[in-house]
Amino acid sequence: MKKTVLLLTSVFVLMLGLVGCSSSDKGSDVNVEMRTVTDVKGEVEIPVNPKRIVDISGASDILSILGYDVIGTANSDGYDYTKFPTYLEDVLGDAQILGYSMLAEMDVEAIIALEPDLIVISTVQEKMYDQLSKIAPVVMVEMKQVDWKEDFMHVAKVFGKEEAATAWINDYLAKAEEVGNQIKATYGEDSSYLSFLASAGSLFIFDQAGIGSILYNDMGLAKPAGMPQQENISLPVVSLEGLAEIDADYIFAIGTDEDLATLKASSIWNGTKAVKEGNVVTLPASPYFNQGYSPIGRLVFVEEVQNLLASMHE
Structure with missing residues (x-):
């Protein structure tokens, strides 16, 4: 009887371990095609076709114009960080709001929970770079908020989308x-x-x-x-x-x-x-x-x- 209990316990622990590995590896397909882009910090490898983008830089609207969908964003309303500004409701309404793009820090646990395959941040969140890099490839952009066309083209250049922009x-x-x-x-x-x-x-x-x-x-x-x-x-x-x-x-x-x-x-x-x-x-x-x-x-x-x-x- 004791041998049976020990055997069942061992099988249960093994199953938990496999589930844990499966969960932690979710989204990290070794066969994902990668490419090298140049951001503010230098060269970084990112997926060719990222499917689960978390953007906290404030560029989610630009990314949507360039053909990318985001699952997490910080393009929230300047007077209420829990909601979208009305002009972005239709564009970003399915994404989870993680904060406000002008803030230096966001909820890391919330970002992890979204299981991103790419994270976009701005220089405002630079101190989060190392921590976020352990979750997924990180692209850092600079959103100067002075000339909107300059910011737009900067993001487009990083992603190789200058023509569309x-x-x-x-x-x-x-x-x-x-x-x-x-x-x-x-x-x-x-x-x-x-x-x-x-x-x-x-x-x-x-x-x-x-x-x-x-x-x-x-x-x-x-x-x-x-x-x-x-x-x-x-x-x-x-x-x-x-x-x-x-x-x-x-x-x-x-x-x-x-x-x-x-x-x-x-x-x-x-x-x-x-x-x-x-x-x-x-x-x-x-x-x-x-x-x-x-x-x-x-x-x-x-x-x-x-x-x-x-x-x-x-």
């Missing part, structure tokens, strides 16, 4: 220019546009970033006089008095309900030309704060901006 960017810019021309025809060739974020009592002006760069660089709309210029990733900050000195014909005011309510209660705000003429579009901070930093977000804004302007006088 260039085609998408050119199509988008052609559409943005077309919509810009339609807006000029409707609201005046020389009409100027301002977009800003009201947040925690401060007013952040979008010039060369976010929605501002869509209006000026992509759509070719005029900047108002008195604009503070953006010199780096940080948005210029102005007071209410400084905002009133910006001579905009049309304004996109972005903010939380609380911040927008405070703004609307200000006599200085209510005394500006655009407000007095009813030429203001108010938009929620989520998703519009982040939207201009995403290629897909930019396209969605271009597609909706005419309706937004038309809603001013409804």
Whole structure:
């Protein structure tokens, strides 16, 4: 009887060991075809056709445009890290949110649980590199968040997808220019546009970033006089008095309900030309704060901006 029990116990332990090996080896097929790419840190071998990509760099939208699906992402909403911004819900809705791309650390256990065959991180998460490299091949990209086209092409170059990226960017810019021309025809060739974020009592002006760069660089709309210029990733900050000195014909005011309510209660705000003429579009901070930093977000804004302007006088 004892021999039988010992035999059964041994078989059970062996089975557990085999299951454990099977589980830990899942996704690490020795026959997977690999290729060498060059990222920020140098050369790295990655699968030719990765099937289980975890991206915490903030490039998930770019990867989707380039033909890759992600199972884990950090392209979450800037005001609520537990959800997707609305413009990425259809694109990334099946992926698990692991955090926010501007954070230096993510939940490693959650990444392991997804059993990735490729992990994409940015230089922001560099201190996680060694730890994540033990899970799967890691590609590190640099997302500067200053020029969206530069970030787009950087990611595309790492993955050898420059041609697809260039085609998408050119199509988008052609559409943005077309919509810009339609807006000029409707609201005046020389009409100027301002977009800003009201947040925690401060007013952040979008010039060369976010929605501002869509209006000026992509759509070719005029900047108002008195604009503070953006010199780096940080948005210029102005007071209410400084905002009133910006001579905009049309304004996109972005903010939380609380911040927008405070703004609307200000006599200085209510005394500006655009407000007095009813030429203001108010938009929620989520998703519009982040939207201009995403290629897909930019396209969605271009597609909706005419309706937004038309809603001013409804």
